[in-house]
Amino acid sequence: MTNSQELTIARHLAQRLREFDVTEGFGIVGDYVLKFVDALDHEGFRVLNTTDEQGAGFAADAYARVRGFGAVVCTYGVGGLKLANATANAWSERVPLLVVSGAPGISERENDPMLHHRVKDFDTQFRVFQDLTCAQAILGTTHSVADEIDRVMAHMVSEQRPGYLEVPRDMVSQVISRPESAMSSHRPLLDEQALRHALADVVQQLRDARTAVIHAGAMVQRRGLVDSLYELATASGIPVATSSLARGVFPERHDLGLGVYLGALSPAHIVSRVEGADVLLSLGVLQTDLTLGAFTAHIDHEHEILATDTDVTVGYRTYQDVPLWAFIPALTQALHGDSLSLTHTPLPQDEPFVPSADAPEVADVVHAIEVHLDERHCLLLDPGEALFSAVDMRVPTYAHASAYYATMGYAVPAALGVGRADPDRRPVVVVGDGAFVMTGLEAAACAYNDVPAIIIVLDNSGYGTQRPIMDGPFNDIPVMAVDRLPAVFGTGRGFDVKTRAELDEALGQAVDSDELCILRVHLPKEGRSPALERLGEALRARA
Numbered sequence: 001m002t003n004s005q006e007l008t009i010a011r012h013l014a015q016r017l018r019e020f021d022v023t024e025g026f027g028i029v030g031d032y033v034l035k036f037v038d039a040l041d042h043e044g045f046r047v048l049n050t051t052d053e054q055g056a057g058f059a060a061d062a063y064a065r066v067r068g069f070g071a072v073v074c075t076y077g078v079g080g081l082k083l084a085n086a087t088a089n090a091w092s093e094r095v096p097l098l099v100v101s102g103a104p105g106i107s108e109r110e111n112d113p114m115l116h117h118r119v120k121d122f123d124t125q126f127r128v129f130q131d132l133t134c135a136q137a138i139l140g141t142t143h144s145v146a147d148e149i150d151r152v153m154a155h156m157v158s159e160q161r162p163g164y165l166e167v168p169r170d171m172v173s174q175v176i177s178r179p180e181s182a183m184s185s186h187r188p189l190l191d192e193q194a195l196r197h198a199l200a201d202v203v204q205q206l207r208d209a210r211t212a213v214i215h216a217g218a219m220v221q222r223r224g225l226v227d228s229l230y231e232l233a234t235a236s237g238i239p240v241a242t243s244s245l246a247r248g249v250f251p252e253r254h255d256l257g258l259g260v261y262l263g264a265l266s267p268a269h270i271v272s273r274v275e276g277a278d279v280l281l282s283l284g285v286l287q288t289d290l291t292l293g294a295f296t297a298h299i300d301h302e303h304e305i306l307a308t309d310t311d312v313t314v315g316y317r318t319y320q321d322v323p324l325w326a327f328i329p330a331l332t333q334a335l336h337g338d339s340l341s342l343t344h345t346p347l348p349q350d351e352p353f354v355p356s357a358d359a360p361e362v363a364d365v366v367h368a369i370e371v372h373l374d375e376r377h378c379l380l381l382d383p384g385e386a387l388f389s390a391v392d393m394r395v396p397t398y399a400h401a402s403a404y405y406a407t408m409g410y411a412v413p414a415a416l417g418v419g420r421a422d423p424d425r426r427p428v429v430v431v432g433d434g435a436f437v438m439t440g441l442e443a444a445a446c447a448y449n450d451v452p453a454i455i456i457v458l459d460n461s462g463y464g465t466q467r468p469i470m471d472g473p474f475n476d477i478p479v480m481a482v483d484r485l486p487a488v489f490g491t492g493r494g495f496d497v498k499t500r501a502e503l504d505e506a507l508g509q510a511v512d513s514d515e516l517c518i519l520r521v522h523l524p525k526e527g528r529s530p531a532l533e534r535l536g537e538a539l540r541a542r543a
């Protein structure tokens, strides 16, 4: 052990992570990283074990969506390369996920030996991650590694993208130099004059409008603007619909909450409010096919104000270097004392759930979840029906999902990350049977790491959302009694749900218990959620 005055990679990294509110990471060890994980542990930074590296990556990604930054630690090759998909997800959805990989020691590389876990050469993994991250470093010298760590982390914060650090194992016990300068990240550039012009234009549009709607996206959350958005909406009386990548950036159950706008996937009464508004103020929405309902969003650009991470466009006029971080607070300020003549009627209250002996459909699951959950819960939604059908639900707090990159199997391990990052909320996962079998064993990691998630598996006998596109034996999967997994894990409760009454009862019991709960909900193989029916209709109309 080094004495307390001396700096090591582990000490510097743990310190920086703590400054970013990251108090633990996720990962799996191996001989190239054992010493480093142990050194992190001695610095008070624990790496929580998952069942697979991809799960650790998803957990750290979800942790980052809650806390603003997350870290996953892995061994070389076999571990690191399994994290490629989780890192790609983080890149696509703008998540600052730091991948820290062990590696063969620098001295071991002499004479180019065939060391285990190596692929083409010692830098294969590094090159893969060059394409998946915004900044990378191999920490191979003692005099500049602290600066290298700071550089990678600063880039990640500035760009809101993943980063990569590789720690050769013979560097772990080396004493390193202190960083030469303070760490500095930067936000997108602001042109004050352009901001003034943009504001004048936007305020005029809002004054002339009778109805306006905010469409709020992931960048609002990534840039730490959630409170600012709340102030803007409530002070101006503009209702807010969110993107599926940003559920909860404005409380969906607030009178000004409109739930999720996802093009034709959303209920008609949301679509008409958003698309029919005199002004649609789009704030930090990643404009992707899935988050715009397979591009079924009909938005008239004459009525749209599009604020991105860097610019504001009003109709066909673009104001460059007017970033979101400056625009939202400045607009709130500019509207202060202004009485806009906007009208808004809150959405109707939800109907109660009526239990019966009927077999449940996806819509019933959505309805029952909406009724049973409250502010003690948050949601994780897996791609497939779980994600799409949830547009018909107003979530009590927030929901995270791989809603654009759409990687199956995200939600269960993400529950671990969210549960650790936000201990005040109990994670509730909704996941398809196909996705569950990919990463469902991470439910055991949840229980092991004190995250008593509720996991609702939508069992429609396979890849339901693929069937309408093209059906065949490739959409069928083995039958699995996932409700019996708690018995295998030796912890938690399982529920086999075949009727609406059993659904109601199981959810009630799951919410009341403080253990891991897995519900297997039997659904008709050919059943579709109302959301998917609406999307199908819209796509047929377009064809």
Ligand SMILES: Cc1ncc(C[n+]2csc(CCOP(=O)(O)OP(=O)(O)O)c2C)c(N)n1
Pocket (backbone or CB within 6 Å): 383, 384, 385, 386, 406, 407, 408, 409, 431, 432, 433, 434, 435, 436, 458, 460, 462, 463, 464, 465, 466
């Ligand atoms: C990792 C990964 N592999 C494959 C796909 C392609 N894919 C998208 S949805 C889907 C089926 C999902 O099945 P399930 O989880 O049971 O949900 P359901 O469609 O039945 O609601 C597949 C295979 C994907 N999105 N992610």
Ligand SMILES: [Mg+2]
Pocket (backbone or CB within 6 Å): 432, 433, 434, 458, 459, 460, 461, 462, 463, 464, 465
């Ligand atoms: Mg399925």
